[in-house]
Amino acid sequence: MRRIKLIIAYDGTNYCGWQIQPNGITVEAVLNQKLTQLLGEAILVIGASRTDSGVHALGNVAVFDTNHRMDGTRIAHALNTRLPDDIRIIESYEVPLDFHPRYCDTLKTYEYKIYNHSVSNPMVRLYSLFYYLKLDLEKMKKAADYLVGEHDFKSFCNARSDVIDTVRTVTDIKIEKVGHMITITITGNGFLYNMVRIIVGTLLKVGRGAYPPEYILEILAAKNRSMAGPTARPEGLSLLNIKYLHESFQKE
């Protein structure tokens, strides 16, 4: 038995997210089906990040176990020839059998794109949020600075989540604008359900002047989801990469 790690990119537009569910096609279901066909045994992948419906990834991670002898690094190409063109395996390789993609120290980086202009752009509509109100980037950056560090992010967690420990560390938030496109890049050691999208929805409220930047401190202190801004739409969000700390086999 060997364990294989996959680095996976996908356009989430046409998927009901990562995790298998009864109504609608998911990235996990497609990978299980195509791996089972390729290797001739029932394969079940375990994903690192169960991205929501419509969210994209450039570097999600999954593992699966197999008795097949195919070289780990060759599985990426063999699987790509069977996958639809909106899912691609960037890399594959063998990892120790005790490596679990969710129970390791990691740094995850997400990117959220906002097309901020008076008219939407058809060419970027699937991969960014269209937002026509003027945004004050300096205020957004100031608000973001209050979020960096170790905090209880309960106010930034979907209220339906049953996670008990809501303390997380955000190590960095960058906000940049090129042309009409604003990119918010967020890195941290773990994220609660919808946390990145609620952070973005809150930063948008700051950017358009509905909240002052300092209001972030009150939102954090309240530990109450209703204090923060709305959950920003999924199409602007991409999981860029997951860095596994303390993993000597790590190839990146």
Next chain:
Amino acid sequence: MRRIKLIIAYDGTNYCGWQIQPNGITVEAVLNQKLTQLLGEAILVIGASRTDSGVHALGNVAVFDTNHRMDGTRIAHALNTRLPDDIRIIESYEVPLDFHPRYCDTLKTYEYKIYNHSVSNPMVRLYSLFYYLKLDLEKMKKAADYLVGEHDFKSFCNARSDVIDTVRTVTDIKIEKVGHMITITITGNGFLYNMVRIIVGTLLKVGRGAYPPEYILEILAAKNRSMAGPTARPEGLSLLNIKYLHESFQKE
């Protein structure tokens, strides 16, 4: 009667090109239908560039005539509320009745994107050509330099075209690479049928070493389509803008 000019952006993925045709939906047909609904009279647009199936635009141009009193600059927004989200009017305004979008001196700029990596990227697959062979950019730039200027581009014109005068002026070709994405930007006073895509197909042959850069001179001299490279796929191509020279009403 007034004449209104539209600057139009579209994602060409789901259209059979610009021009109305019996089998399949086109950008022109959608604009005619939505303008007719909006203005309550039969509207027929005249487009500047009849882009091919799958080709995108950020700044195509069209005009139409109307008796409706709606302010020219307000038509963009009113029409956008009715259009599908893969077509957007960037701007609209009234122009003189003798302005014809095709029979004016113009400079058109096209952009062709090539994702040059060993594995394709799902997030850019609809707006770039995936090309996995290594490309020598310096050779491509040298080849491109031979194409700049006034030439008979008959070798770079789809053989089915019945255009007689195949002399055109290419004023500039830029080739840049950011990450894995190569962008070829071509500006000229007019382009023959498939000319940009045949130029790109030929530059790709130079980039992978199948032709030396100087071979461009032989292709131009031959005035024979079969000498040039293949027509590159449509999804990498976008019409960026059309600049109308000598037009005093021009807003840009």
